[in-house]
Amino acid sequence: MKEIKVPELAESITEGTIAEWLVKKGDQVEKGDPILELETDKVNVEVNADASGVISELLKDEGDDVEVGDVIAKVDENGEAGSSSEEDSQDKEEEQQEQPKQEEKQQKEPAAEKQEKAADHENKGEVIATPAARKKARELGIDLSEISARDPLGRIRPEDVDAAASGSKQETKQEAPKQEKKEKKQQQTSEKTEFTKPVEREKMSRRRQTIAKRLVEAQQTSAMLTTFNEVDMTNVMKLRSERKESFLKKHDIKLGFMSFFTKAAVGALKEFPLINAEIQGNEVVKKKFYDIGMAVSTDEGLVVPVVRDADRLDFAGIEKEIAQLATKARNKELQLDELQGGSFTITNGGIFGSMLSTPILNSPQVGILGLHNIEKRAKVMPDDTIQARPMMYIALSYDHRIVDGKEAVQFLRRIKEMIEDPYDLLLEG
Structure with missing residues (x-):
């Protein structure tokens, strides 16, 4: 077996x-x-x-x-x-046939014979032990019948009791975590609120439990702050409109906004390396690579697959990688290595219509960029005219333990500058 x-x-x-x-x-x-x-x-x-x-x-x-x-x-x-099923059936049939015979045999067995068997059983179960071993067993609360004697004559000695006590402690130590889990579950059950009106209870999936746990941990273990800015998307939208057909024909993938923001984020991270770092004990680890996590919403919750070496990919490479990871996420085909090791994260709530939000850090990372919906708003231009322009609010949540407000604000402003002048970004990309 x-x-x-x-x-x-x-x-x-x-x-x-x-x-x-x-x-x-x-x-x-x-x-x-x-x-x-x-x-x-x-x-x-x-x-x-x-x-x-x-x-x-x-x-x-x-x-x-x-x-x-x-x-x-x-x-x-x-x-x-x-x-297996047939054997089970046969076993059950044999058991049913044997049971009446066993009961009949027990009924016929004389009382004297039963007493004799009981006496034999007691004699066989008698434990031979030294007085010192018996005393130690009483003090430690150990049953002598459960102790194996090393003495050739079968006599239990104090050292046998000590060995049994050590084994019992080890077993208790191993069982402790399981007992803690059991008690925790019982506590959670006892804390359930009883309602007087109809409700529906549904167990949280393991992934949702993990998401909840890590989001709370991120807020409890980091000094998280968020700074905001707004971006005029006019030039990016114009560039996309000009290049979308030739880009699609050449690369077989649409030119989206995410590749622009990914390239802008990589450029800003190079200028402000602490936002591409993490804290390990008393050390700050500055990462010299740019693996950008892309938050993807699925039916089972948010996952963050990673675009590796985003600084080495062109716009088409980034768009293809994002599309591939998003498809795998929704089809539950992501591998573990595609979810680990990111250095910075981008999340786009704008696809759901979000106007403004404060994204939560993806620990142990110390920075996350939040994108939002594009809407036309009145903007005062340099010549004092007022125009309706497509505007997007962007947010940067950061860990204030190693990133100061000055760096965070400058980082977000640098992204704004690159997005509002995307032609240079595209050429440099």
């Missing part, structure tokens, strides 16, 4: 929730076949069979939380498909 355990998933992932079993008891599987889908903090992954054979037992149900190393199923390497 081969046990199937939850495998090592990634360095930062130690547990998950069983989203769906892809097999059932009695199914034939080959080594490497996917047997279940596991929902983790970041992505859904498939767990494969470690051996070929028949699924003899499923030890966990859909919706159960499991940790790396937990046994979740068993495979009978010598079994045949469907045999």
Whole structure:
């Protein structure tokens, strides 16, 4: 019989929730076949069979939380498909047939014989131990019958009691985290509010729980502030209009706003490197690479896949990478390495109509750029005329522990300047 355990998933992932079993008891599987889908903090992954054979037992149900190393199923390497169910039926039939015979035998057994068996059982269970061992066992609250003696004659000595006590402490230590989890769940259940009017309860997905946890952690562990500015999008929109057909024909991808803001962000990060850094203990780690996270909304919550080496990509390369990652995110096809290691994040609430917001940091990053909806507003021009211009509010949330307000404001203003003069940005890109 081969046990199937939850495998090592990634360095930062130690547990998950069983989203769906892809097999059932009695199914034939080959080594490497996917047997279940596991929902983790970041992505859904498939767990494969470690051996070929028949699924003899499923030890966990859909919706159960499991940790790396937990046994979740068993495979009978010598079994045949469907045999498990038949064996179960045969076992039940034999058990039903045997039960009346056993009851009849018990009824016929004389009382004296029962007493004799009980006495024999007591004699066999008698523990031989030294007085010192008995005293130590009483003090430590250990049952002598559960201690294995190393003495050839079977006599329990004080050192045997000490060894048993050490093993008991180790077991208690291992069980402590599980007990804490159980108590936490019980506490959460007891804290549920009872309503007098109809409600519907729905368990949060593991991903939503992780999002909630990390957003709270970001606010609790960083000195987060947000600064704002507004950008005149006239020139970017004009440039897109001029180039969109030739760009699409040449690169087979549309020219969007995100590539402009990504290039502008990379340029500003090079000028203000602390916004592309993170804090590790008492050190500030300034990153010399530009892996830009792109927040993508999915049915199961927000994910942030990473565009690697954005400074080395042209506009078409950025647009293709963003489109590919967004599609994979919505189809639940993202890999763990596509979600890790970003140095800065851009989130675009404008696609949902947001006019202004304060984005929350994607820890351990110390900066996130928020984009918003484009709307025409009255703007006073340099010649004092008033024109209706397409304007966008932009926001930068930053960790004030290492980024000062001056740098944050200058960073956002530099992005504004590059977006409002996109021709140079496009040429330099």
